[in-house]
Amino acid sequence: MSIWEYANPVKFMRTSAAILPWVAVAAALTLATGLVWGFLAPEDYKQGATVKIMFLHVPAAMMAINIWVMMLVTSLIWLIRRHHVSALAARAAAPVGAVMTLIALVTGAIWGQPMWGTWWEWDPRLTSFLILFLFYLGYMALWSAIDNPDSAADLTGVLCLVGSVFALLSRYAVNFWNQGLHQGATISVAPGDRISSVYSYPLYLCMLGFFLLFVALLLVRTRTEIRRRRTAALLAREVRG
Amino acid sequence: MIALLMRDLRLATRAGGGFGLGLSFFLIVCTLVPFGVGPQGDTLARIAPGILWVGALLACLLSLDRIFALDWEDGSLDLLATAPLPMEGAVAVKAAAHWITTGLPLVLAAPVFGVLLHLPAAAQPWLVGSLLLGTPALSMLGAFGAALTVGLRRGGLLMSLLVLPLYIPTLIFGAEAVRRGAAGLDGTTPMVLMAGITLAVLAAMPFAAAAALRVNLR
Numbered sequence: 001m002s003i004w005e006y007a008n009p010v011k012f013m014r015t016s017a018a019i020l021p022w023v024a025v026a027a028a029l030t031l032a033t034g035l036v037w038g039f040l041a042p043e044d045y046k047q048g049a050t051v052k053i054m055f056l057h058v059p060a061a062m063m064a065i066n067i068w069v070m071m072l073v074t075s076l077i078w079l080i081r082r083h084h085v086s087a088l089a090a091r092a093a094a095p096v097g098a099v100m101t102l103i104a105l106v107t108g109a110i111w112g113q114p115m116w117g118t119w120w121e122w123d124p125r126l127t128s129f130l131i132l133f134l135f136y137l138g139y140m141a142l143w144s145a146i147d148n149p150d151s152a153a154d155l156t157g158v159l160c161l162v163g164s165v166f167a168l169l170s171r172y173a174v175n176f177w178n179q180g181l182h183q184g185a186t187i188s189v190a191p192g193d194r195i196s197s198v199y200s201y202p203l204y205l206c207m208l209g210f211f212l213l214f215v216a217l218l219l220v221r222t223r224t225e226i227r228r229r230r231t232a233a234l235l236a237r238e239v240r241g
Numbered sequence: 242m243i244a245l246l247m248r249d250l251r252l253a254t255r256a257g258g259g260f261g262l263g264l265s266f267f268l269i270v271c272t273l274v275p276f277g278v279g280p281q282g283d284t285l286a287r288i289a290p291g292i293l294w295v296g297a298l299l300a301c302l303l304s305l306d307r308i309f310a311l312d313w314e315d316g317s318l319d320l321l322a323t324a325p326l327p328m329e330g331a332v333a334v335k336a337a338a339h340w341i342t343t344g345l346p347l348v349l350a351a352p353v354f355g356v357l358l359h360l361p362a363a364a365q366p367w368l369v370g371s372l373l374l375g376t377p378a379l380s381m382l383g384a385f386g387a388a389l390t391v392g393l394r395r396g397g398l399l400m401s402l403l404v405l406p407l408y409i410p411t412l413i414f415g416a417e418a419v420r421r422g423a424a425g426l427d428g429t430t431p432m433v434l435m436a437g438i439t440l441a442v443l444a445a446m447p448f449a450a451a452a453a454l455r456v457n458l459r
Contacts, residue, residue, distance in 0.1 A: 138403045154456040173410040
């Protein structure tokens, strides 16, 4: 029994079909509990009700980065071991990651307007997320531009590797740029060390919920991609035969 | 490799080769900016480092599809792939040819454009130096983007979406070096960081670009 068995699409389809309902229900339950709990949490003495945006913002931001890392790993597996399920999983994950990035950016803007007095600030964190979003867009555009599925998987895999290096590089280069522009304007969105348990428990639950939601969406989307690949193969066979 | 370089340079300098187009584009950008922001010298001087660097990026981007597209169309790319020269070497040479025809003229002409935009004289050496160290990375990254999109019919727009995010670190450090120079500060730190990026790009990107080309030629 090894993890590579799931590289077999049939095996993957069977297992994912068994897991999917459980993951989906678990995601719905944790998200519902976490979000309602977070909604009922007391208001912050400084931020007021806007502190509750955190329950969407932080998990989305966390997943946005983690999904890119997952795409990097699956791209590597595809490039090295040529498992089709892996490439399809990377393809399936990209739009979810892009939406997570967008959620993080939009909720951040909605929070920033009353708190910082601006919708957008060229802060290193915000800027690097915008760059990450651009990388997601480019990655998805390249997937949809190439007809041959194997070439598309290869090229997007290479792009994902190069993009990872440059996304990381940009993350720190942006730090440099902003310090050079106006020093001392470090505005951290991250929950500090001494966040009250009133907030942290629902936050952890929301993080778990977002993670489960991603797994469920990923399974659904990968299954769709596999089925699409199968119908394409069947159609091709019919045309030929 | 030398023969390939000479061939690419000869093709680029011939009529219709597009030599100098990037430079003309750069000139147009520098002409348009004062119309957009007003002719006040101090405003122009403040934004000059950014404008010059963004202009250089765009001028470089415009000519990227020429790196492989023509050779792809007439089949010489397939010949190159079967030649004894490794693909990585061919990619590096093609990027070098692109740099000599687009990047180098920009570097040499940059002080003139700097004067147009009221860039302080103290920043001129930094401008030339940062462009000299940064534009090779732009050409090499561009060759990667061109290799990714070479088989596509309308790859130009897609290529800019893929390549421009990769330019961000170079742009940040390059413009920062010039900005520090303009403020009378020492721009060595961003310059050294940018040179590091350029060297890493020159060392690693030929392999990525060659891998992409091989997939496209399959």
